[in-house]
Amino acid sequence: MDQVESESVLEQKYSRRTFIKGVIATGATASSAGYLFRGSPLLGAATVQTATERLITLNVNGQDRRVDVLPHETLAMTLRYKLGLTGTKLGCDRAECGACTVLIDGVSQYGCSMLTHQVRGRAVKTIEGLEDADTGELSVVQQAVMEEGGFQCAFCAPGFIMAMTEMIEVNPNPTREEARHALSGNLCRCADYDKILTCAMRAAELARSV
């Protein structure tokens, strides 16, 4: 009985579709590695003495992930191209749009503008880590966004949602003006700000009622 159950669980976990996705992802990792290393003096240079250990453990969304990180690699690059966490978007890659906002020890920062090596030993949270890992239940912010339908194209949504997640922790009872200030580090090119603020207010309301 146990045997059967565990087999079905396995099957669920590694369905054919997932397996194919997995292969594609591996391929992408291999090819992007070539892309990342292109023209780099570190290409195949196992003999080069670097001051930092390349193979590090990153705590991402509550899991420890072993990953090979270049000294000059940004966190957004590692998340997207090494760990497959593409929910974190790269808009400007210049700390000027907020699409790459992630939480480092609960504090919002731009993933494009920090080195992955700077967050060793710290807890990284991305949009993928907001829902309950066991039940799949959405976070209050995600729930609020679903209810209010705050975004049009939603490219900026993961960044906004991370910023809102921090906001309701720091200030669970914001005025609309305070929410505006808390979200002033994220841009929306659809200019959907009014509805996004409504989401933020709804998220705070949901958080207070939990």
Add this chain to the structure above:
Amino acid sequence: MAKIRDMIPAFELFQPTTVEDALDLLDEHREQAWVLAGGLDSFDWFKDRVKRPSAVVDLGGIPELTGIRDVENGLEIGAMTSLTAIERDDRIRSGYGIVADAARHVATPQIRNQGTLGGNVAQDTRCWYYRSGWPCYRAGGNTCYAAAPQAMNREHCIMGRSRCVAVNPSDTAPALIAVDAKMIVESNDGPSVYDAEDFFIGPAIDITRMTVMKPRDLLTRIQIPETWANADFYYEKIRDRGSWDFQLVSVAAAFRKSGDTIEEARIAVNGVAPFPVRLDAVERLVQGTSGDESTANAAGELAIQGARPLRHNEYKVPLMRNLVRRAVRSVV
């Protein structure tokens, strides 16, 4: 402007855990070393391939550089303290509100979470000719593209130029000048202490640097003496957008009053010169007055004495005049 490039060019990353180790690394790598604080200024340079240091020294792992401490006769802020921490610190908010206020005006919440006070004062200018890699005076070349007849120079300086017409972009710099902050710069030759006002240098002194710091130097601490605790402060930053932008012009002022009379004043303006400008003459003018309307007007006029705008930044002259006026008026 901002283009996505594939990757920052390779460098060797060092993550020392003590100031001594950091200083040794800076000593070893000299001109090739780059000090990384919050990184918001640094990564633009790296991604654009305009600056390509071979050794990057990340200060994030040095605990002694972070935090706000009470010291004899004032407060001491570690250079790696985040702007958010400064904005929220009760001691700074209550005694030296102008510093918290200035920190709150920096860029965006995320940038303040990551950006540091040391990085904010040590950051390079935002002149886009220079930052785009044009071989200007500041970059070691022999011309200034921003002062050329066809140049776009709306954000550039109206005074203090010397070949270079860029401005200092720091929001906290004028506030630190207004409270007589001391900057503690260490190197393997020992520590040096600079008044905030002298920490920033113009192109006439050295066109390639914004501050007194040379290779091997590290800004470790910023001290705020009690002198100006609980004074009357005024801070205002004018920018194009309510978020993200650097200042067009900003003013920071501190006043010590006795009854209705201003006994002592500090007034500093940024965004008008390649360094934050302390307005000594205006301070002397307002001292001994009540900060009445005629004094405020005279202060504004005196502040802009000698201003020489470029083709597209004439607006900065009345802007600076009016901000100084408002600062003086705030006393009444």
